Amino acid sequence: MAGNTVDIQALNLQVRGDRSIQERAVREGYPLTASSIGASNSGGGLAIGASLGGIGPGPGQAWFIESISLTSLIDVVVWVQRAMAPIIANGAASQLTPVLVGPNYGCPTITINSILREGESISFILRTTVTTGSGTDTFQFRAGMTGHRMTNDFAFEAPKVWLAIGDSITNTTGPTYGSEFYTAQVARAYRAQGKWYRRILKGDGGWQTAHAVIAMKRGVLDVPQADLVTLMLGTNELLLTDVQTNLPPLLAWMRDMYPSAKKCIIGAPPRQDSIETSVLQPVRSYAASAVSALNDPSFRFTSLATAFSAVGDTNYITTDGTSSGARVHPNLAGHTAMATALKADWDNASFV
Numbered sequence: 001m002a003g004n005t006v007d008i009q010a011l012n013l014q015v016r017g018d019r020s021i022q023e024r025a026v027r028e029g030y031p032l033t034a035s036s037i038g039a040s041n042s043g044g045g046l047a048i049g050a051s052l053g054g055i056g057p058g059p060g061q062a063w064f065i066e067s068i069s070l071t072s073l074i075d076v077v078v079w080v081q082r083a084m085a086p087i088i089a090n091g092a093a094s095q096l097t098p099v100l101v102g103p104n105y106g107c108p109t110i111t112i113n114s115i116l117r118e119g120e121s122i123s124f125i126l127r128t129t130v131t132t133g134s135g136t137d138t139f140q141f142r143a144g145m146t147g148h149r150m151t152n153d154f155a156f157e158a159p160k161v162w163l164a165i166g167d168s169i170t171n172t173t174g175p176t177y178g179s180e181f182y183t184a185q186v187a188r189a190y191r192a193q194g195k196w197y198r199r200i201l202k203g204d205g206g207w208q209t210a211h212a213v214i215a216m217k218r219g220v221l222d223v224p225q226a227d228l229v230t231l232m233l234g235t236n237e238l239l240l241t242d243v244q245t246n247l248p249p250l251l252a253w254m255r256d257m258y259p260s261a262k263k264c265i266i267g268a269p270p271r272q273d274s275i276e277t278s279v280l281q282p283v284r285s286y287a288a289s290a291v292s293a294l295n296d297p298s299f300r301f302t303s304l305a306t307a308f309s310a311v312g313d314t315n316y317i318t319t320d321g322t323s324s325g326a327r328v329h330p331n332l333a334g335h336t337a338m339a340t341a342l343k344a345d346w347d348n349a350s351f352v
Contacts, residue, residue: 021115024156025064028200028223029148032063036144037124046130052078052141054123056116060171060178060201062152065112065145068122073140075102077127080110084120098127101141112145118152118178151201152178158198162187163226163258165212167236168205168329169268173320175332182330183230185339190352197228208236209246216253226258228352232266232304234283235328238275243283247290255296262351265291267303269338270310273326281305302345308337 037053039046057063070078082095099108116122122145130139164170164183175181179188187197202221203212212233215221231250237243247265254263267284270276284303291301308315308330315334316327330338346352 022064022066022113025148025150029064029150030202030204030220032145032147032149033204035063035147036142038143039124039126039139039141041130041132041139045132046126046139048127048129050126050130052124052126053143054081054121055145056121057118057149057152058172059118059174059176060152060181060184061118062150062154063116063145063147064150065114065116065122065147067109067111067113067147068143068145069107069109070099070101070124071107071140071142072101073103073138074130075100075104075128076130076139076141077101078141079125079127081123081125082116082120083123084117096125112147115150151199153184153199155196155198158196160195160197160227161223161225162197162199162228162230163202163221163223163261164199164230164232165202165221166230166232166266167203167207169235170232171201171203172205173329174317175335180332180335182335182338182342185336186343189339189343195352200226203233206236207233208238209233209243209250212250213246216250221253222257226261229254229258229261229263230266231264232268234268234280234287235271237279237283240279240282240286243286247287251290251294251299255294255299259298261298262300263298264300264302264346264351266342267301267305269304269307269330269334271326271328272310272316272324273328276310300346300349300351302342304338304341307341308334 035055037055039052068080078099078101080097080099099110101108124143162183170183178184183199183201187199190197200223202215212231234243265287267287268280271280284305288301288303291299313324313327315330315337317329317331320329322328
């Protein structure tokens with residue numbers, strides 16, 4: 001600031017930096033799901049040191065954990081352990097917190113208010129011998145977390161924000177690391193060119209355009225700033241008519257909510273099964289025509305239908321319950337091809 005002149009960009013950075021991480025988790029994230037574990041002695045006794053289970057964020061994710069609640073039908077001592085074992089190279093011990101839980105100790109709720117980043121986990125280690133279950137001695141242990149799932153991208157000082165809305169291909173299932181997903185690869189390539197985007201990923205596995213519309217109406221997709229907005233859905237659609245119903249309000253929301261942002265509807269990469277020809281190809285064609293009809297230069301349609309070959313398993317993961325010939329989720333090679341095709345299209349059009 002000089003005299004009465006305000007540096008708006010510097011002010012924006014300061015405001016973004018001043019927001020608490022909990023506020024960001026609520027505004028940018030999702031309430032945690034699948035965030036509980038359980039154990040019992042129905043299959044036999046449990047010795048001291050037995051693992052009762054562990055849980056943590058998946059690739060590209062971070063969790064803001066507000067609290068952990070523990071229950072047990074018998075009195076036990078449990079170590080609550082926080083670790084990122086794959087990158088601990090000096091033999092340092094994990095962080096441990098001993099907790100008493102059971103009928104005489106109560107069901108404790110542990111306040112955490114901290115971030116678990118990709119690769120970190122919280123696990124529960126039994127420190128009391130438990131015999132084989134019978135009668136009132138039957139051991140049932142549960143641990144559940146409350147909090148929000150966020151994107152594992154904490155570059156809050158980045159001047160630009162990329163809001164990416166999608167299903168599991170964008171959010172949860174594919175390469176081993178979040179840095180290998182297509183959005184991360186594209187963002188990294190642009191940063192090398194001096195265009196720095198922090199990514200906010202919205203959506204979840206199984207999402208269809210109908211889910212996105214509900215999230216839109218509930219304000220779940222609203223973020224304080226978005227300079228680039230992408231929407232890639234279609235892989236899970238069953239009917240073209242559903243997309244014809246749901247895509248127009250999503251396009252209108254993108255236009256009204258983020259008028260100055262660049263907005264791209266991305267045609268999903270190829271599936272191997274019959275849904276590719278019966279649903280996904282018509283969905284891509286409809287999306288392309290819907291974007292064209294807007295006649296708005298801030299919108300673009302980019303198809304990833306030919307980003308990679310759908311023949312064989314070269315470009316797909318094989319651990320998602322699908323069989324050869326019915327693959328859905330791209331692997332690292334597939335995501336790299338998607339990132340290359342997406343950036344090439346945007347660069348050719350001087351879109352970003």
